[in-house]
Amino acid sequence: MERKVVFRGKALPLALLAPQLLITIVFFFWPAGQAVWFSFLRQDAFGIRSTFVGLENFTDLFADPLYLETIRNTVVFSTGVTVIALATALLLAVLADRQIRGSGAYRTLLIWPYAIAPAVAAVLWIFLFHPQIGLVGRALNGAGIPWDYKLNGNQAMLMVILASAWKQVSYNFIFFLAGLQSIPKSVLEAAAIDGARPAYRFWTITFPLLSPTTFFLLVVNLVYAFFDTFGVIDALTKGGPAKATETLIYRAYVDGRVNLDIGLSSAQSVVLMLVVIALTAIQFRFIERRVHY
Amino acid sequence: MATLDLSGVQKAFGATRVLHGVDLAVADGEMIVIVGASGCGKSTLLRIVAGLETPTAGSVRIGGRDVTALEPADRDIAMVFQNYALYPHMSVAQNMGYGLKIRGLPRPEIDRRVRDAAALLGIEALLDRRPRQLSGGQRQRVAMGRAIVREPKLFLFDEPLSNLDAKLRVQMRAEIRRLQKRLGVTSLFVTHDQIEAMTLGDRLVVMHQGHAAQVATPMEIFERPADTYVAGFIGSPAMNFLEGVLAGGGRAVALRAGPTIPFADGPRPGPDGLPLTIGLRPEHLRLEAGGLPLAIDLAEPLGSETVLHGRLPDGEALVIRLAGPAPRDGTLPVTLPAEHLHVFVAEGGRRLDPAPA
Ligand SMILES: Nc1ncnc2c1ncn2[C@@H]1O[C@H](COP(=O)(O)OP(=O)(O)O)[C@@H](O)[C@H]1O
Ligand SMILES: [Mg+2]
Numbered sequence: 001m002e003r004k005v006v007f008r009g010k011a012l013p014l015a016l017l018a019p020q021l022l023i024t025i026v027f028f029f030w031p032a033g034q035a036v037w038f039s040f041l042r043q044d045a046f047g048i049r050s051t052f053v054g055l056e057n058f059t060d061l062f063a064d065p066l067y068l069e070t071i072r073n074t075v076v077f078s079t080g081v082t083v084i085a086l087a088t089a090l091l092l093a094v095l096a097d098r099q100i101r102g103s104g105a106y107r108t109l110l111i112w113p114y115a116i117a118p119a120v121a122a123v124l125w126i127f128l129f130h131p132q133i134g135l136v137g138r139a140l141n142g143a144g145i146p147w148d149y150k151l152n153g154n155q156a157m158l159m160v161i162l163a164s165a166w167k168q169v170s171y172n173f174i175f176f177l178a179g180l181q182s183i184p185k186s187v188l189e190a191a192a193i194d195g196a197r198p199a200y201r202f203w204t205i206t207f208p209l210l211s212p213t214t215f216f217l218l219v220v221n222l223v224y225a226f227f228d229t230f231g232v233i234d235a236l237t238k239g240g241p242a243k244a245t246e247t248l249i250y251r252a253y254v255d256g257r258v259n260l261d262i263g264l265s266s267a268q269s270v271v272l273m274l275v276v277i278a279l280t281a282i283q284f285r286f287i288e289r290r291v292h293y
Numbered sequence: 294m295a296t297l298d299l300s301g302v303q304k305a306f307g308a309t310r311v312l313h314g315v316d317l318a319v320a321d322g323e324m325i326v327i328v329g330a331s332g333c334g335k336s337t338l339l340r341i342v343a344g345l346e347t348p349t350a351g352s353v354r355i356g357g358r359d360v361t362a363l364e365p366a367d368r369d370i371a372m373v374f375q376n377y378a379l380y381p382h383m384s385v386a387q388n389m390g391y392g393l394k395i396r397g398l399p400r401p402e403i404d405r406r407v408r409d410a411a412a413l414l415g416i417e418a419l420l421d422r423r424p425r426q427l428s429g430g431q432r433q434r435v436a437m438g439r440a441i442v443r444e445p446k447l448f449l450f451d452e453p454l455s456n457l458d459a460k461l462r463v464q465m466r467a468e469i470r471r472l473q474k475r476l477g478v479t480s481l482f483v484t485h486d487q488i489e490a491m492t493l494g495d496r497l498v499v500m501h502q503g504h505a506a507q508v509a510t511p512m513e514i515f516e517r518p519a520d521t522y523v524a525g526f527i528g529s530p531a532m533n534f535l536e537g538v539l540a541g542g543g544r545a546v547a548l549r550a551g552p553t554i555p556f557a558d559g560p561r562p563g564p565d566g567l568p569l570t571i572g573l574r575p576e577h578l579r580l581e582a583g584g585l586p587l588a589i590d591l592a593e594p595l596g597s598e599t600v601l602h603g604r605l606p607d608g609e610a611l612v613i614r615l616a617g618p619a620p621r622d623g624t625l626p627v628t629l630p631a632e633h634l635h636v637f638v639a640e641g642g643r644r645l646d647p648a649p650a
Contacts, residue, residue: 184376184378186374186376186378187378187379187380187381189343189345189365189372189374189378190372190374190378190379190380190439191380191391192344192345192364192365192366193343193344193345193365193366193370193371193372193392194366194371194391194392194395194439194443195366195392195395195396196366196391196395197366200395204391205380208382209381209382
């Protein structure tokens, strides 16, 4: 049944929409528009004069081998975060679903990391992996494995991936658990009677039925890895060593805030915006096409 | 095709005891219907046979082999669920072929068997559809098809017709019976519907609070119910129960409602004054001059018959089923025919048969 409320006149609906529209305009369209505008400008170092340079910022950007390196870092980083966060969460959700259907306590425990601020999370990971004072870091060095994420770029990358993934696991877990619990038990029982062993059952029944959830989380996690991991990277490695953990979002920050190259930084923001738009478009297309079972 | 033997099957969920020791021997090719009120443990019993639940005590043997400890996959059974439990992301053909694929049958063999089963059920045209594109009745058929392609030792049905509308239910009921006879597969069919039970089963198991109250053919159960629960459960409208005591040295019952009726089939063992419950089916009561006055308070005309609800002078309720139209109200004389009495001991409700001569 469809219920429509019809307003007489325009004043009331406009008044009701105004706060939402205002917030979106002030905090999204205005800065976004500015970023687009700035990406066509070049400012002097003091921010006094700016000249219109067309697409020059963009061509500079993609001609810069360091920027291409940043793209590579971002791909490695996002893939790592997404795969690890999804796989770990799915594993935990399957275990939780099997053991204690719907148990609240387990769920609450697993959601905690999500509520921890990036900086605090980073401190936790430093306590674990710092080469001199970290528990794991010291143990690794003690066992003869040279561990220092402040010198070794790969180790630094591994650490920011793990820390970022860890923060996202709880979010994914909740969705996977809900997805698993919405699969009718009798369907899995029918498969068991049909002769399917647990592993086969998982890959032929559970996993396909979970695919709408998985796809949704895939996009959410990619967006998270692209944009929301700034805090973790900043607190753990500051993009180092030698820019080994500098992702697109971190580089945009460094160029704009530290190097004060507003034009270049804006161009990078525009690139990132396009990425989000693409991801969102894919997601909507997919959801539209894929009717739910 | 196989026999099925349950012995002393018990089940408790934590402190809740659901089954209190069920024994059942099913012959090869037999169709057994497990019937009982909702919550009496029918599904639990079926799920124990399937291997989806583990019994707390007792054993399950299929074809003579003890399967109590085996997984569902190792029991070679098929089950049709109430909600059909089709795989939503697979086509009808894939749904039906899933179990065969797991068994490693070659592709052409799977296709052949799926097509044969589909032809048997009249669903050839649906093989490429997804379950969500099917009506309830079609899903039901697919679920049946998934069970029969496997050619299992045992069919298990858990209220498979409950989600269908009345007309389709009657049609599918007949179809299931024909199919089962034709394939000759030993079957357990769970239902809460007594008509379904009576029409489908070679034998019925009437379950009551985790016990098998009676295991017998439908007619035996109808004619000689083992206790007041079975007597009241099978038959519609339900059997009337009147209070009375044993009298005349066990040869008669003195009803609270007034008359003393001699037993037509012989004296019952027990002391005079033993409290009894007397059962009388509504269709066995007659309106005849000289009977007990029955104050009618409701008449239900059903076309070919009429059901009258009334009260005897001592306040006991009585239901009568009469062929054709009947008076709608007033007080009518009703006679209680001695040859149709069912005698039960009031305490516990067990049937009390004549002492063997
Ligand atoms: N997994 C379970 N845990 C706890 N109690 C259960 C479980 N399954 C069934 N029961 C209880 O066992 C009783 C019998 O259930 P069931 O066999 O489903 O009844 P029926 O199929 O005859 O309606 C019910 O009281 C039900 O609440
Ligand atoms: Mg049930």
